[in-house]
Amino acid sequence: MEYNFREIESKWQAYWAANHTFEAKEDASRPKYYVLDMFPYPSGAGLHVGHPLGYIASDIYSRYKRLCGFNVLHPMGYDAFGLPAEQYAIKTGQHPAKTTADNIARYRQQLDRIGFSYDWSREVRTCDPGYYKWTQWAFLKMYGSWYDNDSAKARPIEELEAAFAKGGSSAVNAAHSDHDAFTAEEWKAFGEKKRHELLMCYRIAYQGETAVNWCPGLGTVLANDEVKEGFSVRGGFPVEQKKMTQWQLRVSAYAGRLLDDLEELEWTDSLKDMQRNWIGRSQGAEMTFKVKSDGQEYDMVIFTTRADTVFGVTFMVLAPESEWVEKLTTAAQKAAVEEYLVQARKKTERERMAETRRVTGVFSGAYAVNPLTGAEVPVWISEYVLAGYGTGAIMAVPAHDSRDYAFARHFDLPVIPLIEGCDVSESSFDAKEGIMCNSGFLNGLTVKQAIPAAIDYVESQGIGRRKINYRLRDAIFSRQRYWGEPFPMTFKDGMAQPLPVDMLPLQLPEIDKYLPTEAGDPPLARAEGWAVDGCPLETSTMPGFAGSSAYYLRYMDPHNDEALVSREADEYWRNVDLYIGGTEHATGHLIYSRFWNKFLYDLGYVCEKEPFKKLINQGMIQGRSNFVYRIKGTNTFVSVGLKDQYDTTEIHVDVNIVYNDRLDIEAFKAWSPEYRDAEFVLENGEYVCGWAIEKMSKSMYNVVNPDNVCDQYGADTLRLYEMFLGPLEQSKPWDTKGIDGVNRFLKKVWRMFYDRDGFAVTDEKAAPEELKALHKLIGKARTDIESFSYNTTISAFMIAANELGECHKREILEPFIIVLSPFAPHIAEELWEALGHKESITFASFPEYVEAYTVESSCTYAVSFNGKTRFTVDLPKDMGKDEVEARVRAHAKTPGYVGDGNIVKVIVVPGKIVNIVVK
RNA sequence: GCCUUGGUGGUGGAAUGGUAGACACGAGGGACUUAAAAUCCCUUGGCCUGAAAGGCUGUACGGGUUCGAGUCCCGUCCGAGGCACCA
Numbered sequence A: 001m002e003y004n005f006r007e008i009e010s011k012w013q014a015y016w017a018a019n020h021t022f023e024a025k026e027d028a029s030r031p032k033y034y035v036l037d038m039f040p041y042p043s044g045a046g047l048h049v050g051h052p053l054g055y056i057a058s059d060i061y062s063r064y065k066r067l068c069g070f071n072v073l074h075p076m077g078y079d080a081f082g083l084p085a086e087q088y089a090i091k092t093g094q095h096p097a098k099t100t101a102d103n104i105a106r107y108r109q110q111l112d113r114i115g116f117s118y119d120w121s122r123e124v125r126t127c128d129p130g131y132y133k134w135t136q137w138a139f140l141k142m143y144g145s146w147y148d149n150d151s152a153k154a155r156p157i158e159e160l161e162a163a164f165a166k167g168g169s170s171a172v173n174a175a176h177s178d179h180d181a182f183t184a185e186e187w188k189a190f191g192e193k194k195r196h197e198l199l200m201c202y203r204i205a206y207q208g209e210t211a212v213n214w215c216p217g218l219g220t221v222l223a224n225d226e227v228k229e230g231f232s233v234r235g236g237f238p239v240e241q242k243k244m245t246q247w248q249l250r251v252s253a254y255a256g257r258l259l260d261d262l263e264e265l266e267w268t269d270s271l272k273d274m275q276r277n278w279i280g281r282s283q284g285a286e287m288t289f290k291v292k293s294d295g296q297e298y299d300m301v302i303f304t305t306r307a308d309t310v311f312g313v314t315f316m317v318l319a320p321e322s323e324w325v326e327k328l329t330t331a332a333q334k335a336a337v338e339e340y341l342v343q344a345r346k347k348t349e350r351e352r353m354a355e356t357r358r359v360t361g362v363f364s365g366a367y368a369v370n371p372l373t374g375a376e377v378p379v380w381i382s383e384y385v386l387a388g389y390g391t392g393a394i395m396a397v398p399a400h401d402s403r404d405y406a407f408a409r410h411f412d413l414p415v416i417p418l419i420e421g422c423d424v425s426e427s428s429f430d431a432k433e434g435i436m437c438n439s440g441f442l443n444g445l446t447v448k449q450a451i452p453a454a455i456d457y458v459e460s461q462g463i464g465r466r467k468i469n470y471r472l473r474d475a476i477f478s479r480q481r482y483w484g485e486p487f488p489m490t491f492k493d494g495m496a497q498p499l500p501v502d503m504l505p506l507q508l509p510e511i512d513k514y515l516p517t518e519a520g521d522p523p524l525a526r527a528e529g530w531a532v533d534g535c536p537l538e539t540s541t542m543p544g545f546a547g548s549s550a551y552y553l554r555y556m557d558p559h560n561d562e563a564l565v566s567r568e569a570d571e572y573w574r575n576v577d578l579y580i581g582g583t584e585h586a587t588g589h590l591i592y593s594r595f596w597n598k599f600l601y602d603l604g605y606v607c608e609k610e611p612f613k614k615l616i617n618q619g620m621i622q623g624r625s626n627f628v629y630r631i632k633g634t635n636t637f638v639s640v641g642l643k644d645q646y647d648t649t650e651i652h653v654d655v656n657i658v659y660n661d662r663l664d665i666e667a668f669k670a671w672s673p674e675y676r677d678a679e680f681v682l683e684n685g686e687y688v689c690g691w692a693i694e695k696m697s698k699s700m701y702n703v704v705n706p707d708n709v710c711d712q713y714g715a716d717t718l719r720l721y722e723m724f725l726g727p728l729e730q731s732k733p734w735d736t737k738g739i740d741g742v743n744r745f746l747k748k749v750w751r752m753f754y755d756r757d758g759f760a761v762t763d764e765k766a767a768p769e770e771l772k773a774l775h776k777l778i779g780k781a782r783t784d785i786e787s788f789s790y791n792t793t794i795s796a797f798m799i800a801a802n803e804l805g806e807c808h809k810r811e812i813l814e815p816f817i818i819v820l821s822p823f824a825p826h827i828a829e830e831l832w833e834a835l836g837h838k839e840s841i842t843f844a845s846f847p848e849y850v851e852a853y854t855v856e857s858s859c860t861y862a863v864s865f866n867g868k869t870r871f872t873v874d875l876p877k878d879m880g881k882d883e884v885e886a887r888v889r890a891h892a893k894t895p896g897y898v899g900d901g902n903i904v905k906v907i908v909v910p911g912k913i914v915n916i917v918v919k
Numbered sequence B: 001g002c003c004u005u006g007g008u009g010g011u012g013g014a015a016u017g018g019u020a021g022a023c024a025c026g027a028g029g030g031a032c033u034u035a036a037a038a039u040c041c042c043u044u045g046g047c048c049u050g051a052a053a054g055g056c057u058g059u060a061c062g063g064g065u066u067c068g069a070g071u072c073c074c075g076u077c078c079g080a081g082g083c084a085c086c087a
Helices: A005-019 A052-067 A083-092 A096-113 A129-143 A157-171 A184-189 A192-200 A251-264 A269-279 A307-312 A324-328 A331-346 A349-354 A402-411 A447-460 A544-548 A567-573 A589-602 A640-645 A665-671 A706-712 A715-724 A736-753 A768-786 A790-804 A810-820 A825-834 A881-892
Strands: A032-037 A071-073 A145-148 A153-156 A205-215 A220-222 A240-249 A281-293 A296-304 A315-318 A362-369 A376-381 A393-396 A464-470 A489-492 A495-498 A576-581 A612-617 A621-631 A636-638 A648-653 A679-681 A690-694 A858-865 A868-876 A903-909 A913-918
Touching (some): A052 A071, A052 A576, A052 A768, A083 A096, A096 A706, A129 A145, A129 A544, A145 A157, A153 A157, A153 A589, A157 A184, A220 A240, A251 A281, A251 A464, A269 A589, A296 A324, A296 A393, A315 A324, A324 A362, A589 A612, A621 A640, A636 A640, A706 A715, A715 A736, A715 A790, A715 A825, A736 A790, A736 A810, A810 A825
Parallel strands (some): A032 A576, A858 A913
Antiparallel strands (some): A205 A220, A205 A240, A281 A464, A315 A393, A362 A376, A489 A495, A621 A648, A621 A690
């Protein structure tokens, strides 16, 4: 009987579906384990072999955990709102809901073929109203909350109103946008509109004017993580800076907690570091400088991490967008400043970046007074200072900051070195080391001592205070697009007001065209009657990360219409134990989700403060492209080894008609009519293709579809092969070169159970060496699976299969097939059934590892002299160190080796090696 | 520039500081077969030697620690990913 993977795989896939094998139920008697994949965006192209890499890994782990007695939650769903579906809709007029549903159906088909153990009864789609009801609900909660820095948590906005009425704006220490201070009496006197405006400065979901990434090509604003190098990540359109009023989430309020709580997560250091960089904590001080302009005097606050360098301040710089620019520009400089601002404003983000090193700036006419020296220094305006960070103004210390240095040299401003012996003739001395000089009371201190000393001093003088700044900005939360969650907000007299929760979900309306209106409003403005009680609804929609921020919670209780997740379900499943996905979400989804979770935690809706305990980043699967070489001006193709003898053009060829770099010539001729009459110059009778590693994409003809692999080799082979390819975290090209190897292995497994005459398993007692081979495998599998080293587990299977190939004993084969089942579940189920089991192998128990079976009775010591191996000696395993040494000394005395007198030291590492040190 | 990673045969990749190259692919040779497929066996880092036995050499490069280094430390070079006027 042959291994017929086609029959086996469809049989067991149908069985699992019919028997609801993988449906998870809350069960207090068993420990839970939650394994999650980053759910996919269902694109029109379908899955390629790169997608399942992480899914296979998580599936293996899920199945393994089930065998170990855990109650495993392993769900899947779709991140279904998004730009491609909308752009396709603009082109074709097809409703995005329709194309999305079609794509999902195709994804599901492809996923099912690979034999994943998902609990499909818990599937979620972010575009379902029943799902996005809870996205909208969370938004309303954020709208109705403020962030209290003192208790470090979000609280209901009503408490803030009460506090204002009692003590005015100074009654709270809250995360907020800038506004003028007010007293309790003023608060009580304010009208509705003014109060509304002020509260808006505190809400966690708020509307505010800010510089945004505006992408004209997409007609929408984008978040920082959706922009790369001045272009949109999706679509690659240029992005410019623009001031606009947008919905935002006060993520920055959570910066400290997002940073601190990274400590307890089991994530890779590189990913944690990416988040740390993104959050960008810097510890320093705020300092007040007196500034004078046209006879007026002001207090201007700046932020610095180098308080020790105040004595070297030779000028100040304002960001062009800073509100200080208007206040400080003198009449004499007004024209010059205006001109500079106009030019700066015109530039796109892209142009600003291209000119990174070009120094621009203009003098404001104002002067600042150095609070420590009393010296007057000019105040300049320059693009190199960012409005959004710190206070938008800096003190410039050209001797010890390379940016200030470049500026000083360009505009010929003085440079005062502050560190003994440093050379600032060519460049600044940025390192935080050395002994201070030219610095008054700081002279003689090291930089490390001087920084706190300087801050202590300015604090005592009342001209500054310690301050921690974060780079993390609030997330811009509205998109001028159709295919996203509508905001449950209306406007009355220009004031935003939330819809009552019982009106959720606010469903996405039908519109005639998926384009902005002629007036430039978002597509939702086209919807008829887009209003509630005569008040117009918000026309923007939410961004992609809205729906993906809490989906892991919804899986816990996907059909609950009363809550995002019930308390019982949340307290049972808690959070994700293992999350697998790509690094590309490091600064997007993984920050937003953590923020969202913390917010819900603050309000008591969830019981864990972090959503994803352990996270593994699977590497990307790159494409491996193949090339043929056409001799220029002909239809003749030359094999890669001979191409240098001709003048050729390199042409991508579909990798699906190439096997081990050998071109299937007939398939090539059929591939495109233009090659029907192609001729070939061969090497050794074969056409060998060239190759290169590139991104997997349609245009490179290097896309390998998992369906093709399933057709040819079966899902179990695909699963094993993807894991065998190399370490999970590593990026690697897809190359089918080795796939025959794992396919051969599965055939060998089949033959362990079936010979020519049929089922061949006996009840004979296992021999010691068979038990040893089995338990070596079990031990290795246990440790490997726990550490996600699946590639070496598969090697261990192959070794075991080689050793046990002739062994047809049930005692060995039953545990063997259980260990194999997470990796190759279909063949495992089939053989498990053949062994006479009625229930799915899912409900078996992972075999215990018995070390006693694998212990060697004797072991080989390699004896080396000064590190060079001379001879080996077999001694009993349990022999003590001293006796080993005595035996080895005795051996070493054998003529031809070394005499006893020369031996200085004998080092015995038990079970490993003996090294003899010779004089 | 800064942060994080990596660098091992023809290829993918194994190696708690202890016989480098497991396992697999590819390649070469052989068995079975009318033939092919499938399957099985042997060889396979490089070099020296007619072959074997044996030896030398070898984990990007240069040093160091150690009885012993792919592994630890210092420096250099190269690749990948992230951040990039964040004061």
